[in-house]
Amino acid sequence: MSGADPEPGLERWRDAARIAAGARELGLRLAVPGARRREIAEAVEGYVREHGAQPAFPANLSRNREAAHYTPDAQDDARLENGDLLKVDVGAHVDGAVADTADTVEVGGGHRHAHLISAVREGLAAGVRAVRPGGAVDDVSRAVAEAIRARGLLPIRDLTGHSIERYLLHAGKSIPNVPGLSTERFLPGEIVAIEPFATNGEGRIENGPFGHIVRFRRPPPTDDAELSALYGRFRTLPFTARWARSDAERSALDRGRRLLQSYPVFLERGGGLVAQAEHTVLVGANGAEVLTRAGPAGG
Numbered sequence: 231m232s233g234a235d236p237e238p239g240l241e242r243w244r245d246a247a248r249i250a251a252g253a254r255e256l257g258l259r260l261a262v263p264g265a266r267r268r269e270i271a272e273a274v275e276g277y278v279r280e281h282g283a284q285p286a287f288p289a290n291l292s293r294n295r296e297a298a299h300y301t302p303d304a305q306d307d308a309r310l311e312n313g314d315l316l317k318v319d320v321g322a323h324v325d326g327a328v329a330d331t332a333d334t335v336e337v338g339g340g341h342r343h344a345h346l347i348s349a350v351r352e353g354l355a356a357g358v359r360a361v362r363p364g365g366a367v368d369d370v371s372r373a374v375a376e377a378i379r380a381r382g383l384l385p386i387r388d389l390t391g392h393s394i395e396r397y398l399l400h401a402g403k404s405i406p407n408v409p410g411l412s413t414e415r416f417l418p419g420e421i422v423a424i425e426p427f428a429t430n431g432e433g434r435i436e437n438g439p440f441g442h443i444v445r446f447r448r449p450p451p452t453d454d455a456e457l458s459a460l461y462g463r464f465r466t467l468p469f470t471a472r473w474a475r476s477d478a479e480r481s482a483l484d485r486g487r488r489l490l491q492s493y494p495v496f497l498e499r500g501g502g503l504v505a506q507a508e509h510t511v512l513v514g515a516n517g518a519e520v521l522t523r524a525g526p527a528g529g
Contacts, residue, residue: 286321431502
């Protein structure tokens with residue numbers, strides 16, 4: 231991406247980021263003991279739609295050992311428990327301009343996991359400060375890792391931040407959370423997500439069960455009207471069967487299973503707890519401009 235404003239225009243990225251930030255804050259506020267994860271996800275996604283955007287992916291509400299990629303299905307009635315460590319990972323897009331943001335909350339407002347939450351937020355802040363146009367991605371990776379390790383915890387080495395382009399949540403450039411894994415540099419005008427994860431476990435992940443998230447690998451046959459309509463809604467962005475509007479769409483998803491990539495839940499390999507924080511930023515002339523600063527979380 232060149233130094234010009236990203237297509238389809240930077241203001242659409244700013245709008246998507248503002249809405250995603252508000253939805254993130256709403257999800258954090260709703261994460262109280264006894265709350266159903268499904269209802270939180272629906273509220274967060276509803277906020278995105280009500281404020282003029284579309285979810286860029288299903289609300290990820292991963293807890294405790296789950297690092298990422300869990301969204302509740304339509305039958306999920308599980309409730310949050312006091313002391314759960316909940317990651318609220320939210321995406322919004324406006325005409326394909328995608329914003330991606332996350333934070334972590336201890337359900338019930340205690341302080342058992344304060345060190346993990348502080349570590350990942352400090353890692354995010356350090357990573358954002360290290361972004362420079364033309365600067366090395368590895369500088370960000372080192373800053374993230376040093377901040378988390380200073381708390382006596384580990385960054386998760388096989389989860390990364392990423393570049394973002396229109397309708398592409400992961401556009402090809404990875405931003406590792408440990409140094410020594412990237413030789414790339416940031417481009418002026420680029421949109422990227424800085425996304426550290428901190429753990430008291432091994433610092434690696436393994437695949438768990440299906441997290442109820444899929445995306446199209448390729449366009450469906452044009453003679454399948456339902457599948458084509460679903461592809462028109464979601465393009466290459468992740469979605470969930472919970473968003474199907476009719477039995478016909480649910481049948482189409484089952485019929486088109488071979489066209490879909492499914493996402494497993496990422497679990498901390500050593501059984502450790504995981505905290506996550508994330509901002510979408512613009513690589514500006516003087517460094518990172520954070521697009522997903524905290525916004526209002528009203529209805």
